[in-house]
Amino acid sequence: MSELTAETYPLMPLRDIVLFPGMVAPLVVGRKRSIMALEAAMENRSLIFLVTQKDARVDEPGQRHLYSLGTLASVMQLLRLPDGTIKALVEGKRRAIVVGAFEGGETEESFYSVRLVEAPDTEVEREDVPAYLRELRKAFDQYTQSNKKLPREVLKSITALEDPSRMVDLITSHIQLRTEEKQSILELVSLPQRIAKVLEILYREMELSEMEKDIHAKVKKKMGVTQRNYYLSEKMRAIQEEMGQGEGGDDLGELQQAIDKKHLPKAVKEKVGKEFKKLRQMPPMSAETTVVRNYIDAIISLPWKKKSRSKIDIDRAEQVLNEDHYGLEKPKERILEYLAVQAQVKKIRGPILCLVGPPGVGKTSVCRSIARAMGREFVRLSLGGVRDEAEIRGHRRTYIGAMPGKIILSMQKAGVINPVFCLDEVDKMSVDFRGDPSAALLEVLDPEQNYAFNDHYLDVDYDLSEVFFITTANNLHGIPIPLQDRMEIIQLNGYTEEEKQHIGLEFLLPKQLEANGFKADEITLNDKAILEIIRRYTREAGVRSLERTIAGICRKVARERLKNKEPKKKYRISPQAIERYLGVPKYRHGLAEERDEIGLTTGMAWTEVGGELLQIEATVMPGSGKLTITGKLGDVMQESAQAAMSYVRSRAMRLGLEPDFYQKIDIHVHVPEGAIPKDGPSAGITIATSIVSAILKLPVDRTLAMTGEITLRGRVLPIGGLTEKLLAAKRGNITNVLIPRENERNLRDVPQKIRNSLTIELVHDVDEVLQRALIVKQGETLFKEVPLESIYGDFTISSHNTPAQ
Template structure:
């Protein structure tokens, strides 16, 4: 095998240099008749493709590649040469490499003056990577040699194709400033068609994607056709560029390269019908004339527009500046929707969308009435708070619909970056306006109904406190000049109707809470849930599941059983899921059998649709035992009843034990109750010795559920008093209230939810602080029906009402009289 050499006209053949292509005595068969192991080393290249038959110098940089080259050169073995998909990948794996490459042989290694190593590689035959077998000390892989299909020498069409490629390449070289003109001499002297095509593919300054596409083509004739298409396009581009340069050169100085490039771009744009940048700026200037801006805002915009004109379109600052101006033009400056001030229609809309919620509806109608009288009013900041699923967010939609305003919802749950509210300064990379401004752009008006959802779940970290940023947004005295960092001009938010929603007011900072008008959206009783299900949930879920109103009916008694036995919540979200589940199962049965087996879902059918009941109603458990008292508790899903149990056991020291997963405040309530009874033992006619000879154990059942809060104070005191006196507690009685060391009964919260829980459990009488009477007076009579309230100020009054004179069977007497006899 010999390596033929092609020389330029000015080159001495005796020079010790390497040929550009290898001819193998002119027969391609010799090129492919090589023995290649299936598992060979892999040399990944950056932005380089080696074709069969071509010699190519490669500078070796990686240590692993250097080790590979030296070992392969020493052993005289073949290597697989492939191109990386991403040039910056330092340790490529199979997914980082193009699969098609070339089997190559190392012709020589050269130590360069800068201490680097250059390998002269000779392409042999195309191959395909199958799998990586080793990564250390360098890549090794299994490969499949790909056969080349070369046309016959007497194929005239292929010969013409090769000649065309040769001519176009020479034309490209002559019009290009990148390639040496002497390269054309080498091209003319290559007679072998295959090596000519591969030489052009390797050495032409084509995109790496184009070279990958070429080496993947199995037929040499198809590869030559594709190369001809690429060369034709490149030659045309070079000639167009030469023409543009010729026209631009008359007006510019050779030394001003930047200006020269700008002139080229301008000439191209002129050919296409004018500068897009100029057209865009003119359009923005025309829009600015129509905007309802004050003088300061208009001057700011024109100043920034002039800055955009001076900025080069290829500069990174151009897109930032353009984005800023587009947002300024997109904001609804002075654009307002006309409010629908028809109170009857508004009330009708609110009643149609929501059942109950009388306080909230009354407040909205009051706002509309004032707006109608004054015809201009700063919108209020309303905060709807209550348990999940009671309709706080959906109420905002109804308010927007009743006012005929645009509706925007912004969820604040998990937001912990101040820039989410105020935006970033536009000097930062990737700067954006805050979510308030972006939402107004989306709404297209300056007086939408803006829902700030889950305002109690705002976070804060090193990037600032978003709740503090909301202070300006939610202050009617400040939000007329809201300042977004990105916009950097004031925007009027005073006409926006902000409605915040929250589950828990305790996590909202005080200053933020002070700016909002609080409206409680409390839980629903069973009767209300039934009406909500009939009027809203059933039609909605029927439509969602493709069921007609006449197909399936769910009567009231079935809905009541779903509410009582399959859900435990203040709202109706879980109820909606259960109804959806019933319709889903019905839809599946209809799709399978072609008819509805159950056209009316009766209470007995619920087990088939929803399984066994998930919850049992909290029920009053009687007063047969001393020391067992019913209390009322508030939870995030509504009110519940709880039982406080006290038992006595003999033991020195009078130890108090508290169990039932109680929090610190609840434990303190138990200790306060015991200390009060010790201090006022004579009130209950108790011997003081009982506290020294009997241990006291207070337990609150359902130990898996954490319990805390002061509202069980009088419940624990009554339980201790009942156990120590062995007197029964009045039947069907529950109580709630905080106790002090002096025996005072303090008011508690969650009154409505606690009353609902008492009604569900069959309680008839409730004891609470006299200060809670004002809360009872605000509750509708329908909630209070069947209940008797005892308002107390002192624990003595609680004992007088709750403890009966009847003692339990086998009672132990701890009275003073009994102790004196002993």
């Protein structure tokens, strides 16, 4: 063999196929290197070396992944398919052995070439070869008789061959063998040894075939008329018994054991038992088999009775909540109440809490802390953008690709029946033609119903009553009323400056130091520096921007320390140094105007991101009574402006105006930042104040902010979000605020520090607002004493009960 000349050929690896000389085989090729090797062989009209991979799972095989002996083949035909793959027809020619390292293939766009020497058959002229051939023909004839899959024509065409080497190779290619076994036959270059090996395999296969017939006969004998449907499963069992595996050795046996070990409720156990019986009767490759198997797996992977066992310690729970969060007294108080009750009674149906507040106040992290305080598992499910009811309730199993809903999938993840379950962003679900997911949540979040929650996929009742559900939302407007009715609402208000200082120094700074690779004392911020960041670089109800800003300082310090090569230097950040690290301040501290302006009033608004101050302007110009409203206001605020104008016209005489004053002027009401949509029922008195100020040319007190809706008769209606609005006033350096008298009861929920820092006045009607807000010259009064008759003029009100004159 060493005397043969080595030549270089393109190489193509094969998966799970061994090509023998004389064998014609179709191949579907998708790998780039293989395609290029085939095209090169076809173009150069040369042979290609086809060699089998040792492991078919390797996508980019190297020399160590391939056998050293393969087959030189000719490419008979190439056909490019629409998906980019190539269908090739190849014919094996001769055996060959690799004698050198692979060449080429440096990139994905190039193929491997390899130096080979041919491996011709040896001992071809041995005396016993004819005897071996005769026995091989006889054995293959018997094999084709027992194996009905091989047509008789194959036997005739093969046994008619004169070349013994080609005959044995083609016989081997028609026997169902493992890839490793076929490769071992290919590597036998000694012809007698190869024939002997193939004979041994043929005798083995025929013996196995006879054994199959015996097993088939045994199974058929056991079967009666009523057992005919069980034929396939019985046959499989008999095969396993013959091989000594028994029932526990197969996959279904393991599944049966898993079902027996699982403590399932009686109704669920019956359901799973029926499904398992159905599964045993199905053929393994059936599509329905996969559906039933997935269903059973979903059932047994759910927790049905397993709980988190934890001793309830109120003191420890309070300590955990205080360690993780500063302030938030109400949520903490409610959690501790729940734990106290649970410590007294054996089972309490899980409450449904709803934490409502602006972004960044810690709603989701409170949920995580509650789980830690209670010693329970924690799972979180974000509902933002969910619009398909099936995401909550699951798909029916009649659909392809059906799966349980997210509630059940989250319970599988939790592994216990009593986790703390956070449903995040419950106000951001959508509704479309696929259903209303908020309606699907009604059953989940109702303590009177969720002990028997029915997922469409499971189709059995699942007990959610021990789950501690907590939902979070930015506002209540996006939550349907029936869903709100099932939840206990807890408002999380924005933080005051003092609270943000504590949170920044005690929670956020240590967290960001660790996250950015600093030790605890390597960066120090004092109270004034944190206050500078809060006032001039963040404007928010929560502390998310504050955390990002502190992280920005840590990054700047890290870069500076590495640049100066001072790895051990400690940094003390002063208020004066803040601008060097964070750049020009984004906000001006104190939004109150520097001087009293005519037609400019400060209002207080409540948005999804907390409280905001709103500047409302009004100006008067000659015209014909036209009212213009700009600033991208919603319908509610436009109606407030119309109502405010009607109120001003009704008070014209008392304000010292002519009754038809409005017919000679145009009034323009504008709310700056017009690109931002604004709406809500609390700007009525602010708009009215701006209009009256512009008409009477009286300035508005710049230290004053107000909130309240207006009626046509001038009454001030109550508003929502009082705490958030007062926090915004405090951030804006406002000292005096006007709020509706009916909101007096809500002042108890406002932090004491905020109430003490503001002068809060309660107003009942717009007359009081105008008297407090407008600055009148000394000695003058805003309202004039006018008889009632002069207000109504010549207008008379007719009545059916008026007696005749």
